[in-house]
Amino acid sequence: MRIVFMGTPDFAVPSLRALAAAHDVALVLTRPDAVRSRGKKLEPSPVKAAALELGLPVLEAKRMEPEVVDALRAARADVFCVAAYGCILPDEVLTMAPLGCVNVHASLLPRWRGAAPIQRAILAGDAEAGVSIMRIGHGVDTGAFCAQASCSVAGKSADELTSELAELGAGLLLEVLPELAAGTVSWTEQDEALVTHAAKIQKAELRLDPAVSAADNERRALASSDAAPARCMLAGKPVRVLAARVAPVSGAVLAAGELAIQGGRVLLGCGEGALEVLELKPDGKRAMDAAAWAAGQRGAAVTWEALS
Structure with missing residues (x-):
């Protein structure tokens, strides 16, 4: 399967590596180099570093400018896979690939939609955290999901939980893609009565x-x-x-x-x-x-x- 991957932080790296090992990743889209540590030097995103190591073509973009959309179209991907990219995707992009656009989100939707689902799960004392493979819609993490996996939260730091969920998400994404291609995926709409929001941590x-x-x-x-x-x-x-x-x-x-x-x-x-x-x-x-x-x-x- 031919894939465009969009992601930026460490959480997204296992998904990229898993896709690169099993499919043809035609293009990797990530946020531009930024100051990410106390050294005050520009550093590549974890996804960019992994993509370069894997020999994959990388495009850096913080918004969907016309030239970025053109590059996505030129990739002729079957599906777009997203994991914590950090940019709103317009309808033109969401519908560009024949199989659509799927996202690896670090929560058991509809619980913890938003920017900080892992930290919110810890702070709330949740017994479980998880990942969802979902469609990207117009709202923040509002799309239907087709697969979920969970793990325990107790005693784990945000870094430890992020690493565990990143691996779970990568495995789940690989399981879903053949079903997506075959048209056998079953989508579950989120229950709005159960929604909680994971605002950025202050x-x-x-x-x-x-x-x-x-x-x-x-x-x-x-x-x-x-x-x-x-x-x-x-x-x-x-x-x-x-x-x-x-x-x-x-x-x-x-x-x-x-x-x-x-x-x-x-x-x-x-x-x-x-x-x-x-x-x-x-x-x-x-x-x-x-x-x-x-x-x-x-x-x-x-x-x-x-x-x-």
Whole structure:
């Protein structure tokens, strides 16, 4: 099958690799090079890097300009496959390929339509997350879906869950394409009564807070990223919490806002329960495990608080 692939972030890379191994990928469309790390240098998208490694033709575009539409038409693809490309596709593009345009979306639709479905699933405490193979329609993730796969959420970071769902999505996409070509795919319209929206994560949402439960703070740490890190004040100094978990119930109960160091363990009292910090990065310093940080806290204040 001849395919045009559209995608940009790491989530899309397994789908591209799977398609390239099984089909003829005529063109890869991705967002232009951008500053993606602290080095302040332009870097290719993960999809562009993978496409070049695979020897596939790449076109960079942040919108559907006439020359981009012409290139898509010239590719003469049977189907367009999309995974987190990051650009609205006009009707002309959606109907260009004979088999249409299918999208790998990182949620169990109709739950979590939108930009941040994986992080929203973590923050909401969902037991399961998943991927859907869907048609692209006029609204945001409103199209019918034809296949879904799921995995557990508990204890997984956003990066870990993204990697797992990306692989699930790639496998599901490969399963669907022969059925799409044969015309045997069964589409399910989304139940609008069950829709939830996955708005982009704001930095303030992931700040740790002694007023909320340890479980909520754990989920914020798991959902955090470089763009929206889990931050707080420990012993009067700002830090990023890289890994944390709800502490087992043992010993004295910590009051909300109390910080305890017990045998190298760093425990934070919350509105309900306690959070154990496993790894952190003080501002201006390297990342370190909790025991290393605790060793340098002699005489420090034994409180913690939310960043203002």
